[in-house]
Amino acid sequence: xxxxxxxxxxxxxxxxxxxxxxxxxxxxxxxxxxxxxxxxxxxxxxxxxxxxxxxxxxxxxxxxxxxxxxxxxxxxxxxxxxxxxxxxxxxxxxxxxxxxxxxxxxxxxxxxxxxxxxxxxxxxxxxxxxxxxxxxxxxxxxxxxxxxxxxxxxxxxxxxxxxxxxxxxxxxxxxxxxxxxxxxxxxxxxxxxxxxxxxxxxxxxxxxxxxxxxxxxxxxxxxxxxxxxxxxxxxxxxxxxxxxx
Numbered sequence: 301x302x303x304x305x306x307x308x309x310x311x312x313x314x315x316x317x318x319x320x321x322x323x324x325x326x327x328x329x330x331x332x333x334x335x336x337x338x339x340x341x342x343x344x345x346x347x348x349x350x351x352x353x354x355x356x357x358x359x360x361x362x363x364x365x366x367x368x369x370x371x372x373x374x375x376x377x378x379x380x381x382x383x384x385x386x387x388x389x390x391x392x393x394x395x396x397x398x399x400x401x402x403x404x405x406x407x408x409x410x411x412x413x414x415x416x417x418x419x420x421x422x423x424x425x426x427x428x429x430x431x432x433x434x435x436x437x438x439x440x441x442x443x444x445x446x447x448x449x450x451x452x453x454x455x456x457x458x459x460x461x462x463x464x465x466x467x468x469x470x471x472x473x474x475x476x477x478x479x480x481x482x483x484x485x486x487x488x489x490x491x492x493x494x495x496x497x498x499x500x501x502x503x504x505x506x507x508x509x510x511x512x513x514x515x516x517x518x519x520x521x522x523x524x525x526x527x528x529x530x531x532x533x534x535x536x537x538x539x540x541x542x543x544x545x
Contacts, residue, residue, distance in 0.1 A: 306512060306515055306516040306520055306521065306522060306523060306542060307350060307522040307542070308349060308512060308522070308539045309349075309351045309352065309501065309522045309523065309524045310340075310344045310351075310352060310353065310524075310525055310526070311352075311353040311524050311525065312340055312352065312353070312355070313357055314337060314354070314356050314367045315357045315358055316358065317336075317337070319335060319340060319530070337370050337373075337374065338370075341377075341378050342378060343536070344536070345378045345379065347536035347540070348539075349539065350380065350381055351380060351381045352374065352378075352380040352382045353383055353470075354367075354370070354374070354384045355386055355406075356386025357386060358386070358387075359388075360386040363387050363389055365384075365386060365387050365388060365393060365396065365397060366386075367386070368397065371384050371400045371402055372400040372401055375401020375402070382401065382403055383402060383405070383406050383431045384397050384400075384402040384404075384406060385405070385407065385408065385431075385433060386406075388405055388407060391417075391421065391424065394421060398429065404428075404429055404430065404431040404468065405425065405430055406431045406432075406433050406470075407430060407431070408435065408443070409443035411432055411457075411461065412441055413443060415460075418464075419464045419465075422461075422465045422466060423465065427465045427467040430466070430467075431469070431470060431501075432466055432468065432469040432470070433469075434458070434471045436471060436472065436473055436474065436484075436487065437449060437474045437475065439454055439487065440452060440453060440454070441457055442474060454487075454491070455491070455494060458494075458495055458498065459495075462498060466498070467497075467498065467499055468498075469500055470502070470503045470524060471487070471488065471500065471501070471502070472503040472504040473504050473505065474504070481507070482505050482507060483502045483503075483506055483511050483514070483515060483523070484502075484505065488500065488502055488515070488518055488520060489518055492519055496519075499521040499522075500521055501522040501523065501524060502520050502522070503523075504524075506523055506524070506534070507534075508534060509538045509539075512539075512542060
């Protein structure tokens with residue numbers, strides 16, 4: 301099993317240009333945080349972090365990206381490698397996200413609902429430009445902001461997508477997200493064992509620096525840190541030793 305250096309990836313979720321966090325994906329359970337997105341991104345860059353996970357929650361609702369100007373500003377003012385998702389439904393929208401400065405396009409529900417289009421994007425944009433967002437409930441994929449449950453196993457889906465060229469995936473165990481219950485290590489261990497070449501990123505439940513240690517031991521490529529970083533449960537100082545070289 302290949303092992304690479306784990307990267308901490310701070311997350312910024314956007315609604316109306318503000319930094320927010322949702323609980324369990326529920327727009328009605330929203331926390332708004334102080335600070336502009338660019339300010340946060342600059343703070344993360346100053347702390348030595350290399351990547352940023354930027355989520356356009358308005359775009360996810362609208363079905364088209366709504367915060368390309370925020371992405372563009374962060375891409376112009378920082379050297380962070382930004383993945384951007386939320387409402388990307390067409391090849392033209394995907395291209396506009398890359399043109400605005402994203403390093404990767406985050407694709408979720410579309411991969412399940414339009415698999416042929418997703419396969420086309422992997423070829424057209426290149427597998428290193430596509431980050432699959434796999435939302436999982438009891439090892440089965442969910443779509444549409446977790447509202448629709450499928451009977452498709454994450455393992456069955458990954459097997460197919462990797463055959464299509466998929467290289468990058470972040471996996472959110474819905475039951476863990478926003479709970480501080482810790483990452484879904486059992487699930488990630490099973491995925492890593494079956495698909496050792498996949499660049500797998502943990503998402504959901506991260507609450508302490510030891511969670512990063514545990515993910516590193518599994519050979520994960522990265523850990524997305526949202527609420528824990530915004531609320532000081534994990535500090536930027538603690539992340540220093542995880543700076544990518």
